Structures are given as structure tokens and as C-alpha cells.
Amino acid sequence: MVFLDGFAGPGVYQGGEPGSPQIALDALLKHNYFPQMSNKHFVFIFNEMQADRCESLAEIVAEFQRQNSPWPNNVGVSVNNSSFEEVASEMLQYLEQQKANLAPTFAFVDPFGVKGIPMALLARLLAFRQCELFVYFDFNTVNRFAAAGNIDDRLTELFGIDLYKNARDLAGTDRKLFLHNLYQDQLRSVCGFPYVHSFEMIREDGKTGYFLFYGTRSVTGLRVMKDAMWRVDPGGGQKFSDFFAGQDVLFDVEVDTYPLRLELQSHFAGKLVSVEELEQYVLVNTPYAASHLKRLTLKPMQTDGLIASPNQKRKGTYPAGTMIQF
Template sequence: MAAPRTTVWELDPHTKAKHDILRQYLNGWFPVLSAWNGRIIFLDGFAGPGRYESGEPGSPLIALETLLEHSYFPRMRCEFLFYFCEADEARVASLEEQIAGFKEANQPWPRNVKVQVVHSEFFETATSLIENLRSQKRQMAPTFAFVDPFGVKGIPMSLLADLLSFPRCELFVNYMVDSVNRFATAGNIDHVLDELFGTTEYKKAGSVRGQTRHQFLHDLYQRQMSEICDFPHVQSFAMINRTGHIGYYLFHGTRDPKGVELMKEAMWKVDPGGGYKFSDRLAGQEVLFTEMGVDTTPLRLALLQEFAGRRVPIACIEDFTLLHTPYKRSHLRRPVLTPLEKDGVIKVERLGRAGFPAGTWVTFP
């Protein structure tokens, strides 16, 4: 539960993978949001010291680099606000030094990019932002909140709901399921878990064991993100370590299908490295996230179950694939629908001679 005592530490493979996902996602999120809004916010709840022992950039520098190095940045006219929250005094000093060096290396500094290092707990910073917005009767600008704690303390579900209740706000959170699994029925940190979930239902985990218990705690957190934070689209990605066990889940919550699409692209592009893998489950099977030799069998089974006995438009099948499976749109047509048609499993009514263009209808057995 406690954070490491050192100011800087070694970059773990799974943390690098997480940062690579962040970079990929922001590379798409910045231009999309900046095209329609006068101001957007990146909020890093547990910012760290700025760099790791071997000099690799932390999440604050990754976010700034992704924006300033973006080919579209010269045409982005909106204001970008970066809030980097860090509670440890030594890490704050290190982070401020790293950002100062980054700014020095990127002169002239763009006037529409504002950076603020906040020396406080994430809870305090988020509460202050909420109170200021309410007192001014204003809505928060579109916000991407990256919440990557060392444990399970300090990220109450109710706080996330208040902070991200505004349209176009998104959450990318590290859910330390191993810690939750260990303490769920111990009784010694119930007050922390009550806040983490926004309910006491996690105590029901005492009646289940093994993978079923893991899945129960996963599903509960996902449901709470959906119901309490009002995110209609919640995705989770398991991080499997070298031993084959799930170390934690990355949860992404958004209200916009475009956000789902961007996160899918980011997840499938990243090579976890170091023996770590991403996974999800669909139709009772595990889906491993790797672009090489993608196994689309779970998607095939899911489509046959979801649309059994129905005649549906291709757009409906695309939406299901995007919003209710771990797969991307590009995994649908050639890898799944084409073999199903060739094998005579589905009947296709299309506009044209081949493919699955807009206006196509598919009948499932």
C-alpha cells in the first residue's frame, strides 16, 4: 500500500507498456479534442519525479512531448492545461527541475500550453478543482485524467465521479487488483476499499475463490465506474506478468465511442515487452493483445451468439465489435466475416460485388 521511499526508481516493463499506451492515446486525443474545444486538460494524479533511474521520461514529460512533437500541433489553437499532482516533496522538486529543463529545450515555449505542478495529494487537488468549478458555476473543460497510484488508497469512486461528471471527460486508471484481492476480506482497510468501490459489495468476495474471485472484483469495479461515474463505455485490460498472473487492470472510461476507438488503437499498437502481455476475455476465451497472428475466434463466437437468428446491418455489427469486445473494427471484415460467408455460415446482402460496404445486411444462423 505504501509508496516507495526513493525519489526515483527503475522503470519496470509493465510501466513502460502503460506509458506507451498513454503516448499512443494522447497522440490521437489531442488533435481530436483541440479541433472542437477552446481548452482541454490533462490531469496526472500521481505524477512522480519526472524521470526514472536510467533517464526514461515519466508520464508528465510523455504528455508534454506527445503534444509539442505532434505534427498537427502548429495548427492546434486551443489552450492546453497540464496539472501534475505529486504529494512527495522530493519528487515534486525533481519533477519541477525536469519540466524546467524540458521548457528550456523547447523555447520559445508555446503560449497556449500551461503547466502547473501541484504539491498535494490527488484527492486534495481534485476536490479543490471541483469546489472552484461549483463556486463559479462552470463546467470543466474536456479532461483526460491519468490516475496511476502505487496502491488502492486516495482514489475514491465518488471523487472520480464528481471530477469527471462533465461531458468529454475521460479516465485512465490503474486498478491494483492484487492488493484489492489480498485485503478484500481481511477487514483491516475496509474504509479504503469502501471509498475505492463506492460500495461494500467487495466483501462478498469472501464467498468465492481463485479466478472467480478475481473476476468478481474486476466486474464490480467496472460496474461502479459505469454506474457511479456514468461512463457508458468502460474497457479493461489485464496486465499479465511473467508468471502468467494478472498484476493489475487498466480501466478506461469514456462517454464517446471515438474515445473507445482511440484506446483500442493504442492498446493494439503497443508491444508490452519484458514478458508482460495485455489480455481481455470474450465469449469465455482469453484475447491476447498482439498484432502478430491475432486470434479472432472469440470475436467470431461472440458475433454468432449476439446476433443469432437475426438480420442486421453492417453498422450494427461494427458498433458491437468496437463497444462490446476487445477487438478493433479492422479485425471484423476480412478476419471474421469473410470466412463466415465463405463457409456458408452467414448470408450477405451487399451493395456491390464484394466486401462489406455501408448498406450491407448480414443474416446470422
Template sequence: MRRVDELREQTVWKSDPHTQVKHLVYRHYLQCWMGKILQTFPEATIVDAFAGPGVYTDGPPGSPIVVAKTFLEHTAYRRFNKLNLVCLEERTDRVEELRRQFAKLSPSPQLNISVQAPGVFAEQPRLSTLAHRGRAETPVLWLIDPFDLKSAPFSLIRRCLAGPRDEVLFTLFTNELHRFCQRENFDKTMTPYFGGTHWQSAVPERRGRREAFATAYQQGLKDQELFTGGFGIKVSNQSARYHLVLATHSEAGLKCWAPVTWKLDHYSGQGASAETAGALSLFDEASVVDRLDVALRAYAGTAQRWETLSSQAARLNHMDKHLRQVLDKLAAQGLAFRVDPVRARTAWPEGCTVRFYAPEDVADEAS
């Protein structure tokens, strides 16, 4: 049976390697998100908008169970406030199976599980009401992993981000976009999916078209004044099968996201397959930090606080360890100098101020 037929016809289906990588991303991000949010706010919500049956025929848990188990097994669980887990699934048979899977878990007074009656993501306004529980400021993380392009248009994604503490983790089907973007009339699907025609900028790209579509989608989110990150889920060492895209109102979301991507891809933080996720490589000591290097050099002639530099690093999907790595390199070239504090136990402590110089400044001094 073809994979597409299996997903359409069966209640439960077999897992695949790239799904396990996706769930690994979920778990790592949830570890950080829960650790921060559930110890700060009295309650928060996670919405799994395409929940599925909660299990695969070969045993691995589905995404709703991954969320619940991450909560129950978290090292900070005893300090957590309330988490609402809202699950939506279209098919009755899968809703029933999902409820059976949840019934196998140990109950917790801090975890409120709500499996909705069969429904579709187009009911987003109702889901949002359930998620926010009458308070727009309630933190809500939306997991949106649809089966096709038409089920999750950009207009609905944007609605999921209406609250000030809403976040979305979205599966972007970059392989399908790459394959079908030039088919006749496919623009009628593409434009609603992207929320505009900016997807067309990716079409001329040949070898890097999948990544170009991910960049275009993220640009649409940035145009909404959102912070965003992406990660390619690959099959073996081939191009990305799809991308996971994070959208958040807070830079704190990026501070959780970057460590996840670099944990799974030590070299570039951009993508992984089941074979490479978390694996060490020959390049581990030379992580790609070119964009961060360019960004810091642009500060030549100014002094910048650590907070500004850390923010810049996060926006480029880098962690503070990468920031320190680049600062070490620039300092060795005479292009970065810590001016405050005068004394410190480490070269680049949090809260420090760094002055940057241009190469010509150093050349003039040497002549």
C-alpha cells in the same frame, strides 16, 4: 531498501519494467486521444493527479513528462489546439523536481503546463475547476495512478467523470485486492474503493481473482452508464500486477482504446508484460474473438447496419478488423450475408448492411 520504503522515503526512485509498460499504454492512447480531441475542440485538459517527480533515477521520464513529450512530438502537433496539463503531487520535494524536469522541455504556446502547489487528490473539486476552465463541456482526461487504495475511492473517480467529455485512465491495484481481500476489516477499504459491495463477487474466485476484481470494478462504471475497457500490466508472464481501467462517456474512447490493447497483446488484447508487449506470437493469426462471434450470432434473423456491428465490437474491446474476421467466418458458414451495397470493392465496407441467419436456417435450406 524495500520498494515500498523507496517510494515513501526518496524524492526520485528507480523505474521498473511494468511501469514502462504502463507508460507505453499511456503513449499509445494519448497519440489517438490527442489526434482526435485537439483537432476538434479549441482546448482540452489532461490532469495527472499523482504526478510524482517526473523522472526516475535510471533516466526514464515520469508520466507528466510522457504526456508533454507525446504532445510535442505528435505528428499532428502543428494542427493542434491548446492543451492544458495540470499536475498534482503531494510532496514538496517532488513538486520541485517535477518543475525542474518541465523546465528542460522546449516551450510551446499550445501547451499550458500548470504544476500545482503540493496537494492531495481529495482536492478533486478544485482540480476539476482548473481542468474545465469554466466550461463543463471541455474535454478532460484524468490520469489517476495512486500509491495506495485509500487515495482514490470510487466517489472521487465518479466526480472526475461529472463532465460530458471527461475520461479517466485509472490504475486498479488488482494484485493487492487479490492478496488482502479476505483480511479482517479490509472490507472497510474495499467498499469505498469500489463504490459498493459488488467486489465481493470476485472473492470466491481463486485462480482468476485479479481479473474478476477488474471486471467488478468495470461493472461499477458501466452501472454509471459509462463505456469502459481494461488492460492487465503483468510482471514477466505471471498474472497481472495491476490493471489499467478506462472510463469514458463516448464510444469514441473505446475506438482509441482497443487498438492500444491489441497492439501490445496481439493474441487477446487483455494484458502484457515488458517481455511480451508488442511481441509477435504463434497465435497472432488466431486472435481470441470468441465473444464477438457469440454476439454476432445473436443477431440471427435480423439485418444490422455496419455502425451497430462496429459499436458492438468496440464494446467487446475489438477493432473493425476483428469484426471483419468474424464476418468472414460466419459468411463461410452461410450465417452472414451482405445485403447492401450489392457491389463493393471489399466484403464488408463501412456503411454496409449485413443480414444474419441461424444454423438451423442453413440446415433447412440444405435438406
């Protein structure tokens, strides 16, 4: 598998915090399954366009490899000093020449601003079935310039379409939703990701910082990403959130599952459904993780008499095959 960090940064920050490359390498080496995956090959491509940052990154990565020697020979690491567009185009050219498919790839695309991540390029690069995208969407810049007319070339490249201009007639939450949904729809239709989920970063002042969009063709991918995002504490009083049924659902330690309960009640009213179907619905159609369904939502709903089950062995437990009557 390939981990492509297209905008990899300097590798370390002023307070000594590790950058995304080291975090990714560390996550693999410390993974419980890593010792059992010696027959799998992992390739990390770290790309950084700015020369001094790239130099710093190369040193940090080399030091990390020294600290973890002997370095596993099934993990390849390369540090590149190019633009993301160049790296992606080179990868595509190579694959076209080899008549090969890209190995399962997780592309982390974390630029400053809105430049250098054309929708069309992401679509070509990530066209293969097992490729996934995690991309930073600079909402504040998009929102500021959507109707200004002075960076339309960049915005058209970013969205792969110029419909963002219609934001000029909108304000507030409507405008935010419109721009968010347009980018989401483009990731679905142009990149061909059936599952696109966004995570909104709420700043300490309550305003939107940015969005992270995740695109995948796998429900399992969606499950894993949601579990991970619900566990992340971005720090500094900031929180991840998702806009759902007209309200913000904050990704917090104390999960408020009340909006999920209301959604299930209205969507499945009068129906008999399996717990698997419910789990799929929660994953694909709500901000919640699958792990929020049983103990935090179904169990209290059953206690309150809102659901029943014709085949449950023990009240409050929902193993595979359990049918739920709403």
C-alpha cells in the same frame, strides 16, 4: 482540454525512461493535428505528492519545455505538490465558485496501491460530459485484503460501496471476475460512464498484474482507446489482455480473432445487420478494436460461407452501409 495526471511520479526513471508527464506532452506536440489546433487551449496538470519526486518532475518538465522552445503559447503546464484528493477538491471548489463546467478532461489516475482515489471524488470531478478516466486498479492488493477486514476503510472508499466483502465466499477466477466487475459497475453507476472498458496486465508468470480501467461517455473515445491499447507493447514479456467468453484474449501483434467470429456467429445468428451496427457491437461488447472487424473477421467468415451480403459491391470489402446476413 485538460490532461490531469493525478499521480505524476518523478518524471524520469533510473534507466532514463520518461514518466507519464513527458510522454503526454510529447504526444501532443508530435500529434499530426497539433499545428492546426492553435486556437485550442491545452492545460496539463501534473500532480505529485512526494516533495523530492515533485522537484525532480518540475526539472524534467522545465527541461522538456526548454528543448521544445519556443514553447507553444496555447499549451499551459503546471506541476503541483499536493495529494490527488487536495488537487481534485481545489479544482471542484474553483468550478463551483465560477459556476463553470470542467473543460474536457482526461484524468490519468495512477497511484501505488489502493489509497487516495475515492470513487465518490472521481464521480464528482468527472461528472461533466466530456470528462474521461483512465485509472490503475491494484487488483492484487484488493484481492489480498478484500476479506481480511484490516483495510476496509480504504477499500470502501475505493469502491464506494462495501460489497467487495462478498469476495470471501469466492476463489480463483470467480473471485477475480467478481472484484473486477464490481469496480466496473461502480464506475458505470457512480461515475456515470456508460462505457467502461478494462485492460488486464498479464505478467510474465501468467498471473494478473493489475487492471487499467477506462471510463468515457463517448463511443469515439472507446474506439481510440482500444486502438491505442492494442498497439501498446508493455515490454518485459508482459501483455495486455481481456477476459472474454471464458478465455483470455491477448493483445498481441498476431490478433486471434477466432473468439470474435464465434461471438458474432452466435449473437447475430439468422439476422441481417449493417456493418456499422457490428462495429458498435464489437467496440462496446468485446475486447476487440473496430479495426479487427472487417479484414480479420468478416472477410474470412465470408470465405468460409458463414456470412453473405445482399448489397456488397465487391466480395470481402465492407464499406459503410454494407448489410451482412448471418
